Every structure is written in structure tokens, then in C-alpha cells.
Amino acid sequence: MSFELETAAHPTGLKRVVIEPVSRVEGHGKVSILLDDEDQVKQVRLHIVEFRGFEKFIQGRPYWEIPVMVQRLCGICPVSHHLAAAKALDQVVGVDYLTPTADKIRRLMHYGQILQSHALHFFHLSSPDLLFGFDSEVAKRNIVGVSAEFPDIARQGVLLRRFGQEVIRVTAGKRVHGTGAIPGGVNKAVTREERDVLLKDIYQIIGWCRSAVALAKRLHLANAGLYNSFGAFRSNLLSLVGPRGALDLYHGTLRARDSAGEIIFDGVDYSRYWDYLTEEVKPWSYMKFPYIRELGAEEGWYKVGPLARVQNCDFIPTPFADAERREFVDFGGGLPVHATLAYHWARMIELLFSAEAIKDLLHDDDILGGELVVEGEHSERGVGVIEAPRGTLIHHYRVNEDDIVVRANLIVSTTHNNQAMNESIRHVAKRYLNGRKLTEGLLNHIEVAIRAFDPCLSCATHALGRMPLSIELFDAEGACIDTLVKDSHERCG
Amino acid sequence: MNPGLGIVPRLIIGIGNPSRGDDAIGPLAIERLEALNLPDVELLTDFQLQVEHALDLVGRREVVFIDAAASGAAPFSFEPAAPAADASATSHALSPAAVLQAFLRVTDESLPPAFVLAVRGYEFELGAPMSAAAARNLEAALAMLAARLAA
Numbered sequence: 001m002s003f004e005l006e007t008a009a010h011p012t013g014l015k016r017v018v019i020e021p022v023s024r025v026e027g028h029g030k031v032s033i034l035l036d037d038e039d040q041v042k043q044v045r046l047h048i049v050e051f052r053g054f055e056k057f058i059q060g061r062p063y064w065e066i067p068v069m070v071q072r073l074c075g076i077c078p079v080s081h082h083l084a085a086a087k088a089l090d091q092v093v094g095v096d097y098l099t100p101t102a103d104k105i106r107r108l109m110h111y112g113q114i115l116q117s118h119a120l121h122f123f124h125l126s127s128p129d130l131l132f133g134f135d136s137e138v139a140k141r142n143i144v145g146v147s148a149e150f151p152d153i154a155r156q157g158v159l160l161r162r163f164g165q166e167v168i169r170v171t172a173g174k175r176v177h178g179t180g181a182i183p184g185g186v187n188k189a190v191t192r193e194e195r196d197v198l199l200k201d202i203y204q205i206i207g208w209c210r211s212a213v214a215l216a217k218r219l220h221l222a223n224a225g226l227y228n229s230f231g232a233f234r235s236n237l238l239s240l241v242g243p244r245g246a247l248d249l250y251h252g253t254l255r256a257r258d259s260a261g262e263i264i265f266d267g268v269d270y271s272r273y274w275d276y277l278t279e280e281v282k283p284w285s286y287m288k289f290p291y292i293r294e295l296g297a298e299e300g301w302y303k304v305g306p307l308a309r310v311q312n313c314d315f316i317p318t319p320f321a322d323a324e325r326r327e328f329v330d331f332g333g334g335l336p337v338h339a340t341l342a343y344h345w346a347r348m349i350e351l352l353f354s355a356e357a358i359k360d361l362l363h364d365d366d367i368l369g370g371e372l373v374v375e376g377e378h379s380e381r382g383v384g385v386i387e388a389p390r391g392t393l394i395h396h397y398r399v400n401e402d403d404i405v406v407r408a409n410l411i412v413s414t415t416h417n418n419q420a421m422n423e424s425i426r427h428v429a430k431r432y433l434n435g436r437k438l439t440e441g442l443l444n445h446i447e448v449a450i451r452a453f454d455p456c457l458s459c460a461t462h463a464l465g466r467m468p469l470s471i472e473l474f475d476a477e478g479a480c481i482d483t484l485v486k487d488s489h490e491r492c493g
Numbered sequence: 494m495n496p497g498l499g500i501v502p503r504l505i506i507g508i509g510n511p512s513r514g515d516d517a518i519g520p521l522a523i524e525r526l527e528a529l530n531l532p533d534v535e536l537l538t539d540f541q542l543q544v545e546h547a548l549d550l551v552g553r554r555e556v557v558f559i560d561a562a563a564s565g566a567a568p569f570s571f572e573p574a575a576p577a578a579d580a581s582a583t584s585h586a587l588s589p590a591a592v593l594q595a596f597l598r599v600t601d602e603s604l605p606p607a608f609v610l611a612v613r614g615y616e617f618e619l620g621a622p623m624s625a626a627a628a629r630n631l632e633a634a635l636a637m638l639a640a641r642l643a644a
Contacts, residue, residue, distance in 0.1 A: 057512070057620040072512040073619070075540025075586070116545075124544055143544075144578040147598040158599045161545040176539050177511075 003298070005426040007284075008034050008043035031446055033429060039436065044429045046422050046450065047285055058408040063089055063399045067181050070395070073410075076456050078176065079113035079168055080388035083250070084395040086181035087384030091271065092399050093183045094376025101370035102185035107250045108361045109171035109180055110386065111354040114249060115205075116164025117389035118306075118351040121454045122212060123157025126344060130219050134448045135441025153215075156208045160351075163198075163205050167358060170194040185373030195362055202359045206320070209352040213324050216348040220341065221331075229431075231340035231424035231449035234259035236292060236302035237312050238277075238416065240270070240387050245314030247325075247353060249387035255312055256292055256302065261336045264292060270385040273394060279411070289419050290411060301419035304391030305453060306346035311336050316349070318356035324349045340424045343452040388413050390454050414455040424449040500552035501535035503642075508560040510540050514621035515614025518561040518631050521623070522612070525635055531642060541586035547595035553605040557638070558589040561614035561627070568630035571637065574607040610634055 008014060014034040034043035054073050061069060067085045071078035083106055090098065098106070128141045131150060139145075147154040165175050170190050172178025180186050220227045237257045242248025245255075254268040254276065268276055279288035280297045291300035302308070311329065316322040328345060331337060361367060384395045391413030398407035414421075428449045432442060505526060509519035523538040537549060542558070550556050558574065576593035587595070589609050596604060612634045614627045623631075 054619065069512070072510050072540075075510060078540070120543065142578065144594065144598070151598070155599045158544045158547060158595065161543065162548055165545060175537075 005041065005044050011043060014042055031425060041429045041434050044426045045284060046425055054410055055408040059405055061405055062403050063092055063405055064183060066405060068179055071177060074456060077117060077388055079109060080386060080393055083110055083181055084384045084386045084393045086183060087386060088382035088395045088397050089183035091382035092379055094378055095184045095374050098185055099371040099374060100366045101189055102372055104361055104364055104366050105171050105186045106181055108358060108367060109168055110250045111357045112164045112167025114354040114389050115351060116161045118347050119157050119160035122344060122348060123153055126451055127153060129448050134445050138440055160205065160208060163201055167198060184375045189369045190367045192368055199362050202362060206355045206359060209355040210320055213348040213352050216345045220345050227341040228339045231428045232338050233423045233427055234338050235420055236264060237308035238302045238304050239309040239312045239392060240385060241313050247309060247313035247316040257312055271383045287415055287418050290416050303420040304413055304416040306350050307343045309387060310346040310349050316353050318353050321349055321353035321356055324352060340449055340452045390414060390456055391416050417453050421450055421453050501533055502554040503534045504549060504553045505534060505536050505557045505559065507538040508542055512620060514616040514618050515561050515623055515627035516617050517623050518612045518614055518627060519559045522559045522631060522635060542592050543587055544595045546592050547599055550596050550605060551600055551602050556605050556607040557610055559610045562611035563614060565611055565613060567613035569610060569612045569634040571608060571610050574609045610638060
């Protein structure tokens, strides 16, 4: 696993192209590309605004406030932060096992979040590229174009999101800023009426999710040459897995496989994740680069998220999703699928799994009541790990004798995928950009690769008037000679 | 699924993150309006707008979006909103115009009159308190809105 194109041998005098911010990803990302006089790609980097200040934001607060406060770190997956924090604080209050009611309500909340997040990504953010082509007419390559030609897809995306949010509302207490998970358990059960409303729709939801898997699979197989090679790279895989190797997005032990699918480690208690995972700092990026400690930085980086999870597990404990997983694995022919665009197919398998898991939980009367919270002997340290929509999410806290959080460490999913995303866009740049005049369609190829990972680049702020995409081309002297924006073309030089 | 049942005629949505400085304008406005116990008004808040908020608009007589504005008029602007497929339609955070556009795409309903109350903010850092200037702008905006709701 090389780092080709990370750093140009002689960067002085190279032309510089900047894509900033990357659109259809959360928060702020920037891609810089250095080209020589023959327009050969010499350096490609994805820069991401790191979660700077997050630890400081958390430190100094009483531990019981944390599951609510951390939701404000990210407006896209607040429930994931809510649950990862609650899991870490379970350890602080001395709880190894939740009550069945608490465990199942948290799982229900989590699968609601997975469902709505995956639905948004596939139906609204990625489907324009996948349905129309990466360099199709930009005016059409958006959800409005999808709505015009594929109205059912656009509508189902909205209704799937709404359903997921209803699941979150009944389990967390509110659509946003919920308080459902607390250290040691949950603060409310689901009422029978709430359960029945959700049950009424769940079979329709499962049907739409099955159709979504079929669509993602059809798109991949119809153009397998492109989908298998676009931005593809081999890497290790990391995720939680549940008992007996089941896909479990809420809880489990850490498992890592190498690029050939062989186990690197398995059954690792995440409470000591730092014995297995560490991070490298690179001077050009705010975001760190995690890797498997025993393999070192060059060989130990990995990918997380749907593509890793669906292949890292041994089975999916729901029937429709497991049938789809088996077909996906068969497609790999005995080796892991490393195609970046296969993230979409794997993500839809997880979408289906989430819907089936929600159905099973809704049929379980434990969610309707019972003991909600337990407590044990307090401890100074807690680690919570969850498989968030985008991948493994780690929350780690240290609490003093006054119940104040004095240290916090968060490793978010997008950070785990940092090297993987950089690797993917370097492959795309080398394949599609070398020696060619850059156009919006060509540069969108870079964004297509990034979007496949569904990165959440942080920032729940969004004030009106801040979402332009600009692509700037600089000459060898550093002067801006061209600027492209999403819906118009203007010159600045 | 019928998202239109049990509807209150007027909807006010406050958008923003309470812990990001002046981005708290939207949720804080909702908190203040909640204290007024306004009849026939439903209040919602969220970090950002997304496609599913289109379903919250079904069956309403009027919709008001309250958001912090990083640029534009101070203390606030209050303008009608029209559906538009702007660049935000391709992001995790939609503009009010894009939500209205989504409403037209996914429902068969008539679009309710919609307005954007854009309150000028200045600082948006995580953990920062709301700036004094933004707080004054919010007071002015709420006074206008309260008078309008009472009319």
C-alpha cells in the first residue's frame, strides 16, 4: 500500500487546482491537485476541517450532560455521538450490561439513524451521479433531475428519512436534541401507540429498502468494469462485529482484516482500542491518519463504513439483508471487494438490515417497558464505540472525582477513512485527469470518489449563504487563471 | 404514510446549532416563542434543513423559517420564500427555497405561503456564546414576528 501522489517530488512551479468545498458532503472539504506543464498529476490531497475544539467543548462539563452536548458536534449524525457517548459513560457509571429494555431501545434509535442517513446519501446525494453519469450535464446531475426522471426514487428517499426520524423521535424523545440515552440506560420506553404507528409502515419501508439494494446492485453490475475500477484500492478493513461474527452496528468487539480478507485481529475489547489503533499526524492536514499499530503507518491504514462492515462480518442476522450480503460476497469471488463505488451497494445492504432490525425490535415487547437504568461502581474512564453510518466512531472520556470530564478523545468515522479517501482520489486523478483539460465533469469524478465514503466533515453550522462550490486553477506563478463554480462559469484572472 | 394528519395551521422552523455562537439564533428564537404559548402555531427546531422537512409543510397555511444569516441586512430581513433548485439541493443542509422545491416534488399539495426571517449573525465557532450584536438582532426580529403573529 503506497503513498504515491501524496507529495510531489518537486512541488515548486507546479500548477495548482483547488476544489473547495467539496459538495454533497457534510461540512468543509478541499481537494488540491498539483499538475506539471504537461498537465500530469503530481500531487493530490484531500484536506478536511478537523473536529478541532471538540474535546475542549466537552471538557469541564459534568459527565451526565455529555450525551446531550455531543449531539451538537454534528448536525448530520447527532444520534451516533449521543449513543457513543452514552456507551462510554455506561463504563463510567460501572455498567457492563444494560437491561434488555435499554439495550433494545438504544438499538432501535441507532437503526433509525442508520436508516435515515443511508437513505439520504443514496437517494439524494449519490443517485444523480449514479443514474445520470459522473460527467453528465451538471444542470441535470442533481436531485431535481432525479425527481423529474425517477420520481419514485426521490419520494421514497424522503419517506425513508422521515420514517427513520420518527424512530429516533419515539426513542430519543425528540427529533433533535433528544435525551433518550443516559449513562446506564435510557430515560423512557416506547409506548404501545408509538410502536403501532411505526409497525404500520415498517413493511412498506422494508419493501423500499429491498428495491434500493436491487437498484444499487443493478447499477454496479450494469457497468461493472467502471464500478470495479473507479477509485479502487486495496486496504485493510476495520469494524465492530457482534457475537459469532454477526453484523452489529451498535455493539461488539473490534475485528480487522487485511486486503486479502485474512484476520489481523478479532474479538478485541474496544475499551483498550489504543493497544491496537494509533494515529499519525501529517503536516499538510488537520485530520489525523489512524492505522493498525502492529502494522505501522504505511501498511496499517484501513477503511471503515459499509464496505468494510458488510465484508468484515460473517453473516447478517436478518434474512433479506443476509441474502444480499451473500450475493455481494460471491461477487468478490472469494476476495474482499475493494471497489470504492461498491460502498453504495454495501450501504444499501445495511439500509435493508436496519429496516429489518427495526421491524424485529418493534415486535419485541421489551421496548414497551421494564427496568430502564442500572448503575454500578463508578470508574474514572469510559470508552464507547459504535458503528455510525459512516464507520467506526470512538468516544473516550476521563472523569474526575467531582464527576467532571477532564479529558476527551474522539476518533470519528471520517478520520478512520482519511487515508482511504486520499488513496481513492489519487487513483481517480491519475486515471482520469492526467494530461487532460480540466472540466467540471472531470473534477466531479474526484467528488464522486469522495462522496462514496459519505464523509461527514463536521460542522453543524450552516448559516444562510454558505454553500458555494468553487474550483480554482492556478498557474505555475500562483496566479488564479480560471474559476469554475457549480452552476456558472466565471473568470478571475 | 400520511404525514398531513393533525396539522396546526402555522409552522415556524428555527434552524441552527445552539452551541455554535450566533448559529443559535434559530433554536433560541423557537425557545422564546415557546414561552409565548402561541395558539395555532407549531414550533420546530433542527440543526439544518433537509428534504424530509418538506413533509412538515403539508397542510399548513403559512410557514416561517428562522435562521442566522452570515451576511446581509442587520438586524434582520423578512422576505417571502419561493421554491428554487439551488446548489443546496445537493448538500446535507438545504436552503428554505430548496425545501419548498422538495415539497413540490414529493407532495401533491399546494405550496403554503412561506417566509424567511434571516437574522444577521457574526460568529459561528463551536462552543462560542451568542454575540451581543446577534442577540440584539434577535430581539428586534422577535418583536417584529410577535407583532405579526398577533395581527
